Structures are given as C-alpha cells and as structure tokens.
Amino acid sequence: MDILSVVGVILGFTALLGGNLLEGGSWAALANGPAALIVFGGTIGAAILQTPMRGLRRALSLFKWIFLPPRQQFKQGIGRVVSWAHSARRDGLLGLENIADKEKDKFSKKGLQLLVDGSEPEVIRHVMETDLIVAEQRDHDAVQFYESMGGYAPTIGIIGAVMGLIHVMRHLADPAELGPGIAIAFVATIYGVAFANLFLLPVANKLKACIREQSQFRELLIEGIIAIADGENPKAIEMKLSGYLH
Structure with missing residues (x-):
C-alpha cells in the first residue's frame, strides 16, 4: 500500500x-445530485468517447497502481543480472537456457532467450528497446484517460454552472426556485475543479512516475543483458549497473 x-x-x-x-x-x-451527475457523468463520458477500448481497459487496470504501485527492486535486479553473468561465464550462454525457462518476468525471459539463441548485442538491444518503447507508449496512452478527465472536469463544471444560472433566470419571479439553481451553478464548478486538481491530475502524474520507474528498471535489464552478450566480467557489470541505484 x-x-x-x-x-x-x-x-x-x-x-x-x-x-x-x-x-x-x-x-x-x-x-448536490444534479451537479454531481453533470460533472462526473459528463467527464467520464467525454473521456470514454476519446479512448479506444484497449486503452480504456489498460487505464482501468493501471488504476490500482495509485495505491498498490509495482515496486521495482533495482538492487535485486542487479543481483539477478550478475548471477546470469556468472552462469554464462561458467557454463556459456547455453547455460542460461534453464534460467530462461524458469524466468517469470516476460521482458527478462525474452532477453535471456535472445542470449541463448546467440543473437548479436545490437540485435538484442534493438529488440528489447523496441519492446520497452512500445510498452511505455501503451501505458502513457492509458494515462491519457485520466489526464483528459482532468482537463474536461473543470470545463464541464462550468457547463453545469451555466445550466444552473439558466434555471435561475427562468425563475426570477419565484424566489423559492432561486436557491436550488444557484446551488447547482456554484457546486458544479467546485466539483469540476476539485475532481480535476485533487484527484484526476495527481492520479495521472502518479501513474507516469510508476511507468518511468518501470522503464528505468527495464533499461537496467537491457544494459545488463547486453553486457553479458559482450562477455563482460560479472564484477564490471555490477559496477556499471550500480548507477541505477542512485
């Protein structure tokens, strides 16, 4: 948590x-029920309208990261890479085959399989960086769902305010009707601005931070696997990757 x-x-x-x-x-x-319906319903509807189904599913799946973010264990990641380097130095690249078969992380597994297949370092880098870029872009596209709601909410709050004022103007002769109309006008504005600035935009920025940390961890794995492909000493690999701890 x-x-x-x-x-x-x-x-x-x-x-x-x-x-x-x-x-x-x-x-x-x-x-105020009418104000909430206008702002929350309108904001969600506008965001859904602009988001493809795949992006919407990804956005909803990322929401749990706000309270349960994926913890990237950089120190443990370096230890894994160094252990792979020791295995490759002792048993050759083919010795990593059993490790690749047991690896649960799909990104790491793909890199190890490329090593076992004897791919050139340039090829490994190209393949893994392509996967990294595509995954990062997919997640950023999903975050756009929350960013877009953060942009729409204040504007829809203003729409709610205008609707409330229209209601007020139609009942100027009846003071009893003025209160509810003015309430919708001001409360809708508060809902829109508060929903955007106290929740939606912070949520989007928090998800971006999680995505950035995940990408850095994958960059660590790429650099480590390339170093193994180049036959570097495990100790040198560990020193090279230690920069990711800072």
Whole structure:
C-alpha cells in the first residue's frame, strides 16, 4: 500500500471540506445530485468517447497502481543480472537456457532467450528497446484517460454552472426556485475543479512516475543483458549497473 497516495487523497478532500466548515458552511451545502451527475457523468463520458477500448481497459487496470504501485527492486535486479553473468561465464550462454525457462518476468525471459539463441548485442538491444518503447507508449496512452478527465472536469463544471444560472433566470419571479439553481451553478464548478486538481491530475502524474520507474528498471535489464552478450566480467557489470541505484 502506498501510504502517500492515501494521505494525499484524505488530506486534499479534508482540506476542502474543512475549509468549507470553517467558513460557516455545511457538508450538505456541497451535496448536490444534479451537479454531481453533470460533472462526473459528463467527464467520464467525454473521456470514454476519446479512448479506444484497449486503452480504456489498460487505464482501468493501471488504476490500482495509485495505491498498490509495482515496486521495482533495482538492487535485486542487479543481483539477478550478475548471477546470469556468472552462469554464462561458467557454463556459456547455453547455460542460461534453464534460467530462461524458469524466468517469470516476460521482458527478462525474452532477453535471456535472445542470449541463448546467440543473437548479436545490437540485435538484442534493438529488440528489447523496441519492446520497452512500445510498452511505455501503451501505458502513457492509458494515462491519457485520466489526464483528459482532468482537463474536461473543470470545463464541464462550468457547463453545469451555466445550466444552473439558466434555471435561475427562468425563475426570477419565484424566489423559492432561486436557491436550488444557484446551488447547482456554484457546486458544479467546485466539483469540476476539485475532481480535476485533487484527484484526476495527481492520479495521472502518479501513474507516469510508476511507468518511468518501470522503464528505468527495464533499461537496467537491457544494459545488463547486453553486457553479458559482450562477455563482460560479472564484477564490471555490477559496477556499471550500480548507477541505477542512485
């Protein structure tokens, strides 16, 4: 569990609601069904409209990273690469075949299989970097789902405000109808801005950080596998990769 994500969400919305209470408002004043329907429904609908089905599925699957991010164990990764280097030095590249068969990480498994097949270092780099770029782009495209909602929410909040004002203007002669219309106008704006800036945009940026860390870990694996293909000493490989620990 990423405690910072939990603290961030709680602190952000607590500050908003707490500030409202300190100013003499009430929680009930911010609860408005029509405004919520306009802002949340409109925002999600607009984002779904622009997102392909594959991207939407990926975006939903990435959401858990906000609270349960994948931990890239760089130190353990270096240790794995060094152990592969020792095996290759002792048994030759063919000695990595059993290790490749047992490897659970698909990216590492592919690199080891390329080593076992005797591929040239340039070929290994090209194949693995292509996989890295494609996976990174796929994840960034998925993050666009949350970024787009962060852009749409404030605008749709303004649409809700305008709709509320239209309601008000139609009932100027009836004071009893003015309150609900004005409430929708202002509450819709708050919903849109708060939803975007306290949740959606931070979610997108947090996912980008997770993707960046995952890409760095895969770069470590690429450099380590290339070094093994070049026949470098395991100790030298360990020193080369230690830069990823900083």
